Amino acid sequence: MKQFTLKVEEPYYSSLINYIYMEKNAQIITWAIVALVVGVGIGWMIPKAASQEMSNNSPAGGITTKQVELKTTMRKLWDDHDVWTRSAILSIANSSGDKDAVIQRLLKNPDDIGNAVKSYYGDAAGSKVASLLKDHLSIAAEIVEAAKAGDSAKQKNAEDRWFKNGDDIAVALSQANPNNWKEQDLKGMMRDHLNLVKQEAVDVLGKKWPASVTDYDKIHDQTMKMADMLSDGIIKQFPDKFS
DSSP, rough: OOOOOOOHHHHHHHHHHHHHHHHHHHHHHHHHHHHHHHHHHHHHHHHHHHHHHHHHHHHTTSOHHHHHHHHHHHHHHHHHHHHHOOOOOOOHHHTTTTHHHHHHHHTTTTHHHHHHHHHHHHHHHHHHHHHHHHHHHHHHHHEEEHHTTTTTHHHHHHHHHHHHHHHHHHHHHHHHHHTTSSSHHHHHHHHHHHHHHHHHHHHHHTHHHHHHHHHHHHHHHHHHHHHHHHHHHHHHHGGGGGG
16 A cells, blocks of 8 residues: 655744744733733722722712721721620630630720820820720620629619710710710710620620621621721811821
């Protein structure tokens, strides 16, 4: 049988190889450009999305670097408040060995918030808010201890003082910035906060763990709104400081 072979001329072969090589490189370059564009787009969208919530809450509809710094600081202070309050509830409920250390850290939070208030309203206003917040946290610990012990009378007494203290915190803040921190709005926010924390303590003591986690999420969402409201009030009262 006669054998046939396919003969390819060298110039044609070289041209074919070059064509394939160039096409492959073109595809690589095209995909690299696409990846770069997508990456830049995502990189632009992430920080924009992260700041969108605070921008929407900004008094002027836009937000400056100084406004972001204040809002971030205020959120961190109230986030600490939430985190260490939950830690204290868990430690008291479970008689944990870290209870005293956790409560000591929790009681640092009022001084931190008070110092933030002092920056704009002076030492007297900041010290008053810090003192009231310390009472707020100390009474909360009393409530959990009484509920754990089954002492309903002591628990009721502490709860009455706790809600009265919440109103006092609202009044103290409103006196510092009456035009932007409305007393009734603050009282409503504080009562919502106390009721949410109370439910969290009830669920922790009842070992309803999934419910207690849901409670914490609700507390955190509500507290961040309160933190933003406080920040917005400061920005509105002192616009020149945040331009």
